[in-house]
Amino acid sequence: MRFLIIGGDAAGMSAASRAKRNMPDMEIIVLEKTDDVSYSACGMPYNIADKERKIEDLVVREARVFREKQGISVLTGHFVRKIDPMGKKVFGIYNQKNDQEKPFEYSYDKLLIATGGSPVVPDLPGFDLPGVMVLKNLDHGRKIKAYIKENNVRNVVIIGMGYIGLEMCEAFRAQSINVTMVKPGAIFLPWMAEKLSDTLKKEVESHDVKIHAGYQVEKIELKDNHLNVVCENNSYEADMVLIAIGVNPGNELAIEAGIKTSIKNSIAVDKNLLTSNENIYAAGDCADAYHVVTDKKTWIPLALRANRAGWAVADNICGKNIEIPGVAGTAVFKVFDFEVARTGLTDKEAVKFGFTPACVTIKTRSRAHAHPGSSDIWIYMVGDKKTGRLLGAQMVGREGVAHRINAVAVALHSHMSVEQFSQTDLAYAPPFSPVWDPLLTTANQLLKRIYIDTSNNICQD
Amino acid sequence: MRFLIIGGDAAGMSAASRAKRNMPDMEIIVLEKTDDVSYSACGMPYNIADKERKIEDLVVREARVFREKQGISVLTGHFVRKIDPMGKKVFGIYNQKNDQEKPFEYSYDKLLIATGGSPVVPDLPGFDLPGVMVLKNLDHGRKIKAYIKENNVRNVVIIGMGYIGLEMCEAFRAQSINVTMVKPGAIFLPWMAEKLSDTLKKEVESHDVKIHAGYQVEKIELKDNHLNVVCENNSYEADMVLIAIGVNPGNELAIEAGIKTSIKNSIAVDKNLLTSNENIYAAGDCADAYHVVTDKKTWIPLALRANRAGWAVADNICGKNIEIPGVAGTAVFKVFDFEVARTGLTDKEAVKFGFTPACVTIKTRSRAHAHPGSSDIWIYMVGDKKTGRLLGAQMVGREGVAHRINAVAVALHSHMSVEQFSQTDLAYAPPFSPVWDPLLTTANQLLKRIYIDTSNNICQD
The missing domain is CATH 3.50.50.60 (FAD/NAD(P)-binding domain)
Incomplete structure (x- = not known):
């Protein structure tokens, strides 16, 4: 065969x-x-961040x-x-x-x-100019590394603010390259709960990244040996442009x-x-x-x-009959000092699929009361008001986010209710969590929204 | 009322x-x-580790x-x-x-x-001498802190090697106090998979802690202004003794x-x-x-x-009818640079409860291929050969252990099979995990033990 x-x-x-x-x-x-x-495509931003590493390190x-x-x-x-x-x-x-x-x-x-x-590249003038890059396969990574080195790139404009745009933003800053991010939508991360998106935006801006949300790029021009990213009322100069608006x-x-x-x-x-x-x-x-x-x-x-x-x-x-159940939409990424994670549905997605979402966003701490080194964790969680089912969660924080989301992912695979999830026996020790894990605290708050709160705006915090 | x-x-x-x-x-x-x-009892070891902090910091x-x-x-x-x-x-x-x-x-x-x-204190000579301590309530913590300060404690013997013994071992070493640990059983952590226990023992010993497993303490004596912890064929001098053999x-x-x-x-x-x-x-x-x-x-x-x-x-x-489902036995603790976590049953416990356990222990990496800063993670996982059910897991590693265990805990609450767990959509990004999360890699290996391996020694690695 x-x-x-x-x-x-x-x-x-x-x-x-x-x-x-x-x-x-x-x-x-x-x-x-x-x-x-057979290479680690997701490793490219971290590899590009480090001048000393060859892109071929990523080949498995x-x-x-x-x-x-x-x-x-x-x-x-x-x-x-x-x-x-x-x-x-x-x-x-x-x-x-x-x-x-x-x-x-x-x-x-x-x-x-x-x-x-394949990366989405709009059919607009100048999007095929030298120095206008995308990042999907290893050769794209190779070209970006080479271009930075050969052209002594000091200014980058990233078009788009998705996972890859944000990871690359960190990679460029690691080489002290100035970064401007631009996209048409007015909200930094529209799929994310507002407080989480705001928190992350502040973190990115604190690393001297210029964020311009709400600007539609119309073209890219070559101007005085630089690229010029042109919007309706303004433009941004760059040595290199990264298009990261999706695939x-x-x-x-x-x-x-x-x-x-x-x-x-x-x-x-x-x-x-x-x-x-x-x-x-x-x-x-x-x-x-x-x-x-x-x-x-x-x-x-x-x-x-x-x-x-x-x-x-x-x-x-080979003759087996393997069915795989599917995805929960679990994703995690790192942006500077923050871990960002999500799984399942947002409240807007929940509405589309016929659920009646209740949701809550809380800020809690990564470690126990009085334990040194604790930091804030923001958690957003969605449940269904009709059935009590857990539908999704998002988290942002400096520690304890990336692996914590997996507990929610497993709960989604099991079609757990928020109440069942709130009763799970999650790990506690002072260096790693408050007694009530941040996920449990959030689930407890969400239960109130599901069973007690009668307002209509149950997804506004 | x-x-x-x-x-x-x-x-x-x-x-x-x-x-x-x-x-x-x-x-x-x-x-x-x-x-x-209303105080954080679990925070006491970390408070004792730090001379500058008052024990009352732990009062919530x-x-x-x-x-x-x-x-x-x-x-x-x-x-x-x-x-x-x-x-x-x-x-x-x-x-x-x-x-x-x-x-x-x-x-x-x-x-x-x-x-x-209440802490177990054996009815043996000298276990009531001044300087022989237990740690359960805040006053115990207060007394230990005061005793260390007032008596300039330089040598401690810890009797017992449980969570509290190990956490206190780290607390004493943080103050450069010499620590000797002693207990009757020959195995460092008998409830833990052998490779995990061995790994942890090496970590503890690398911090200059003397581990004496297999020695039954017979009495504690006062000798030349020191305490002397006496076993059958040897004895250990100490300024203070901590009894941590359970509650x-x-x-x-x-x-x-x-x-x-x-x-x-x-x-x-x-x-x-x-x-x-x-x-x-x-x-x-x-x-x-x-x-x-x-x-x-x-x-x-x-x-x-x-x-x-x-x-x-x-x-x-107050008139409700709240049933809480129970515990999965999820526990996590920190020992020096290692995170240690467990949930569910060991293979020995599984046998006691009528299961036919298969188990596997693997060593994998905390981060993606070629990602800097990666370290080893050891994972042990148990399933039931008859029903395919997931029964428990243990983990040891320098990162990515404490919160990762929660995914298994949730799976245990849901009575998931190992196969179902192996299909869950866990988070991946290079700084946090290989593409196949260590838990998934372990579950995949365990599936072979459950469905393919026909040897009798399915819990020996």
Whole structure:
């Protein structure tokens, strides 16, 4: 049997390795358009922050190792242009080192589309100028590192204020590069509870980052050897511009092959990761997932899901019947001295899915009463007023946030009520928590909102 | 209605405050034998570590404040000697400041026994000498601080190697006091997976602590102005000795009043916290609890349970019907640079409760591949081979342990299977975790032990 995989990062290489372990005789071919496979994409901001580190530090396993040690045919520089689902073949172009292009064609028994996501780049003037960067694959990281070094970059404008924009903001500041962030929306982090977003904004600004929320970029110009990011009434000079306004699912091949897509045009897969074609799976940032809170389709492209889905595809093509339940939307990132975490739904999302959300935001402390080194933790938690179910949480703080969110994630997988969650036996010792863990204190407050508070504005603090 | 409470720490004062909030007109009397109420007992080791801090920093709210601001009659120095459950009265002795004793008697409508635990002190020669200490209430902490200062203590022997012994070991070393730890059992931490216990022992020894496991102390002598802790074949000199071999439930009053006890002679309570007497509740370290994994009685005296049970008692005497599900046995403590956490059952406990445990111990990393500052995390996880259920976990590491255990605790409350847990959407970002969270990696390994491994020694690594 030939298992063909398009895309050689998290989902693709997880699937390839696991399929080979499951069935050592299986023929596995991975077609990767770039020169890099199996690297920690999420590690790039931290790597870029450190001039001394090579971007290649992020490679977990080289293509050569997959080939020589695992017997997996990893073909880099192979850009797939078309899938023929009837003939069970893919066609593409191999970019050889001498810049000659050579067509290729491979047949498959089972195919995995693991094409990831691609950064959103608006179709506006100047967004293709040299020095205007995106960050998604390792080569993007390589180019950013090189550009900073070669052009002695001192000023960066980041367009967008998502996870990657914020992580890169820290990376640039670590090299004393001036950072200006700009985006059209007026609210710093609109998916975040207001107090948490405000707190984080202050933290970012305290590191001398200029935040301009509410400004639509119209074009980027070249001006006196600098880039000029132009909005309606103002403009920002930069040596380099990073576009970080989100990603789109890598869906072109699938759509052209007649495979069904779903939310945000991501490739629709069932819980076995099978697409609408019985021989084609999809996994990773290109594919959708079920949300464990709503049991509806969602598209939250994150690394753990990609790895897990890759494994499940490998198991399923090897004859198992692995269903993976889906995602809770758990995410964590670091911004300067703050940890930021979320899981589940916001109150606005809850409304969309037919819940009647009650929510609460509280500020509490990271350590016990009178214990030195304690700092503030802000927690936002959402429950459903009709059923009492726990729907989601967000946290911001200097410590005790990143791993604490996991307790809520597990509760969401279990469809726990806020009351059940409030009764869980969470860990306490003075250096790590107050007696009542911040999550329990929040759940206790949320219970009042759910069962006692009769006002309509139950999501306003 | 008069609500009478024996004991003014976590459970007692939680109950008093909440009952007063629920029903401001209720008459509430708290009888506390020491001079202190409402303090962070668990904070004592960290307070003792710091010469500059007063022990009174640990007081959360003074007795005076409860009286004046909350209208709760907090009577310190009131030692209850007897409960008359037929006459609904308690009798006792009030130790006045002028050392005169004065009998008292109070009737009640509802009574809460919140007498806590008392340190185990073996009935052996010399265990009552000056300088031989225990640590349970604030006055013990006060005495230890004073004794160290007044006697310029340079050498301490700690008898016992439990949480308190280890936390105090760190506290003494913070003051450059030499520490020797001694106990009869041969294994450092017998409740812990072997590799975790070994790792922790090395950490403690690396801080110049002498560990003597396997030595039964026979007596303590006074010798040349020093204390001498005598075992069969050796002895240890000390300026001060700390006995930290565990606590017993404060059950004397209850037993004498004919109230039923259960495991380890703790006071038996139902999920409403009611004892075998319809007007008497018990909460805190003196009372038992249901274990959420076994649904059988257990006695794990910890602070969160005490606070939570105090609240539930208050709600129940105010007419609600609050059942609290019980404990998972979640505990965390810090020993020098290590965080140590556990929840649920060990494999040995699992056998006792009729499970067929499979377990695994792995060493993994605290941060992502190639991320700087990463350190080792050791995780032990237990599941049931018959049902696939997750039964417990333990962790040791320099970071990422204390809050991570909560995800397992929530899973235990939900009766999750190891497979379900292995599919949860836990947080990932390079500074905080590998893509596969250490807990997920462990769960994945445990799944193999549960479903594939057919050897008998499935708990040996």
